Amino acid sequence: MKDGASFESYVHFVYQSILNLRGERIQVSKNTKFRISERESYEIDIYYEFLHAGVRHRVAIECKDWNKPVDQGQVLLFHQKIKNIGDELVGVFISRKGYQSGAIEVGDRHGILMLKEQDLPTLGQLLGQRILAAFIPEENCMGEPFWYIAVLDKREQAPDGDFYAFPESFPVKLPLFISKKHAEDYLEFLPNKNELKVYGMPQYKLRGFLASALLRNMPIGLVIDPPEADGKLLLHATDAESINRDFLMEPIIRPAASKGLHRWLAMLRRNRR
Template sequence: MFKTKGDRLESLIQYVYQVLSEFANKDIEVKNKHNIVGKSGVIHNIDVYYQFELNGITHKVIFECKNWHSKVSKEKVLALKSILEDIPNSVGVMVAPKGYQSGANKFAEHHGIELISGSEESLLAAVIQKRLQVVLPDESVIGEPFYCLMEKGDSGQVTGTYIRNIDADGKPFLILYFSKKEAEESGKNLNSIVRGIDKKHLTILCDYSDNFGLNLAIKQFMSTDVLGVDSKLIRDFFL
């Protein structure tokens, strides 16, 4: 579990960029809470960090994560600029879900610092889509042992989005079906396609559940009951 909201955001950013680098076939390790010594001799603790080689030069990418309730000020972007000046061949990215105060964007643009804002869901969206392009269950996948409903696009193909339900607390959850026929019945009035979930896809769903709060549920065979289930139980019994 994450100790703070900041820890959660840092882990999310580390995950996002690690998966994107793997998708691009780049041998890059994205690190969380990485210490690096600047030209001044001062040790900087970087929220999220990775580096890569290009034309014989090591380039460093430094992320500053601000999971605050308010917008980030220009002064915080200035503080990141100071760190970048102390670390040669580095570029900076600041991530703040609530956005930035007036002047911060203009200052960051002038100094080549990228500012990212938006919800966790929006940050994950690109990664989920790209990762599912590689491991998206197609019609040939047989449920081992589950089936699920996926959104159908205008062309009749899956969009890469799992169809989720909403519980009494307003939280989304994904239903796993033991029966393909029951999944088809449940999705009859939805714009959906039934897909099998094998062990590879089930592992990914459990990873999302463990790290980013994707709630999972299992529909009991020949019953209307849908029971929420912890990812650990799924791993213990089905993986």
């Protein structure tokens, strides 16, 4: 990074990526100006805000791309700046070259999160986090609107990103359930049920699933009814393109190539074992 502007741009990219891993749509802005009065205004390097449980959270980030450690005076100036803007503003200070003696203590005393460049995730880590968020099942996710059966790693008993799929002879590749209970009822009929688990597919995971399914023109079976007494499913045959159009709130454009995505997924699955 050659100058302060490029460092700010990287920090902006990092926070924009982390805060929106699950499609939260939190807007992270650069060089945001706050006008306090006719003669008083302040500029914040990186700024974002979001609502959680009805409470607005506001965060200001100061970036220093200096060739020397930051001193206490700069930390105090930043503290005064955010105090003048508003008491509820949370401060984060990021320095490429670290801090002089006492600077971190000053920041801690005023509730400022003091970070160094090495505290930020790398581009590879960010991409890995995005892929994991999109493809790896997570507990407590609600189906929006689908539920699915995931394969568990035999040693870790944790999902590895693979879906339960029908045999190759089936006209559809895998089932997507409208009801969690129907999925759990069907799971009880499977001989390897201890190696499987039902998970919800929120919109951001549906988007990740479709990014791969569209590449393969994957045939999918929608399950609307409970399994029959013998465990058979009444499948409504459809495809990834139809689900993309009819169920994804913001349909995605069909990707052009799949090699890079599949390589990343394979690598992440190996690393989790």
